[in-house]
């Protein structure tokens with residue numbers, strides 16, 4: 001059947017997109033489905049078109065991916081953005097056994113704290129994989145320890161993900177399935193795959209070290225007798241636990257009869273005091289993954305030794321086994337994510353809140369002025385390495401700078417101001433551009449006269465005779481440098497108007513345009529194992545009055561100082577240089 005040029009081009013674009021998304025091999029069925037979906041009016045002719053479509057797909061699949069991309073760009077320049085996204089996704093390796101449309105991933109944070117950059121990495125990778133395979137992402141609050149979990153943290157995690165732009169398809173709690181988990185626990189004991197142990201913690205510890213079983217393990221009849229007592233809530237806290245029947249002499253210590261259930265007295269944020277017997281992560285994770293339909297469970301490398309246990313539990317219960325994939329944890333040098341290092345600083349009041357800009361929490365990144373898109377790009381740029389290296393914080397900064405540089409107005413801020421009296425300067429009105437290349441960010445009018453301020457650091461470098469350029473104003477020649485009341489005071493006269501490369505070019509604030517201002521500069525929270533007592537520098541000085549017109553959350557670049565997020569009308573927080 002003859003096919004018109006427009007239809008042919010339309011089909012080619014669909015086939016090329018499909019092929020670029022699938023490592024250079026377009027799938028005929030997918031192309032046909034997409035075509036029918038987009039042009040329902042041609043449905044009646046589809047039978048006649050199929051041979052044509054097949055021929056086109058065949059032709060396209062015969063050329064290289066690079067050529068396919070070029071051809072796609074030529075035929076449909078509008079697809080460039082979509083193509084870029086595909087390329088970004090391809091930085092992640094293919095998932096073993098993944099079937100397009102059937103992949104289910106899950107992000108299972110415990111609601112026991114504020115989400116941090118490590119959570120962001122996991123959630124983003126989980127979501128990217130779900131999208132890559134047109135699958136689904138489950139957000140599962142792994143809430144099986146009432147002593148550690150709070151409603152506040154469920155909310156903080158949900159808010160953090162929303163800010164990141166991670167959109168789960170399903171949201172659930174492990175605690176929703178508590179009855180089911182209890183049933184699987186009973187069943188595992190009945191199958192002789194677990195037992196109730198009433199030994200003391202010390203005994204268990206000792207025997208584990210020696211690789212020896214305890215008495216509770218030996219007789220399945222005892223286990224069956226105790227199972228009713230355990231799940232019937234008749235034991236006291238610390239009186240009994242359920243242990244997996246592994247191998248007490250296993251080289252892998254994670255298999256030496258680990259705890260699967262323990263009794264915890266405490267008010268659970270979702271279930272109150274209704275439940276006392278709580279599964280451990282080791283038991284809940286494989287069961288939940290399996291019954292939730294998770295096909296690919298991604299978790300950090302620190303769980304590697306527990307993979308054997310994960311599969312052994314599913315094996316004994318005859319439950320479907322997901323693929324387990326490990327990736328490396330993410331944290332930055334000097335900014336630990338561990339609660340052990342952060343919690344005490346919060347508890348003793350050194351750090352007032354979880355969004356303190358020195359912390360690696362998502363709330364802190366937000367408060368500091370990072371954009372979520374930068375975090376996603378950064379995480380994906382790391383790829384899928386298993387190496388436990390800490391990437392430099394500057395790498396994340398670079399992604400963020402690239403995004404905010406074009407949209408941040410340039411303003412002047414002078415730290416530790418030094419006054420400059422300029423002899424012979426007439427009062428004048430200057431129009432300053434808010435951005436060097438983007439006129440849409442507007443201009444501001446500043447009245448400058450013979451009294452100005454520059455930063456103390458710049459002033460400290462001046463000597464009589466030095467010539468400097470006051471940016472977008474005029475040159476001045478220094479005629480005197482004095483120290484008055486601990487602050488430098490500069491005398492100068494107006495120089496010529498030629499901007500010479502050798503001149504220092506400094507930002508300034510006019511006398512009538514001053515706002516007292518401070519910028520919080522977050523530094524490394526820890527130096528080695530020690531809390532850095534200088535982790536929050538406060539730079540005080542003057543900003544241009546224009547800054548008061550910016551609302552909280554606005555971004556700004558203080559020239560020769562750094563990018564900042566406006567916090568309130570007298571404070572900004574430095575994002576990065």
Ligand SMILES: [Zn+2]
Pocket residue numbers: 196197198199214215216217
């Ligand atoms: Zn025991």
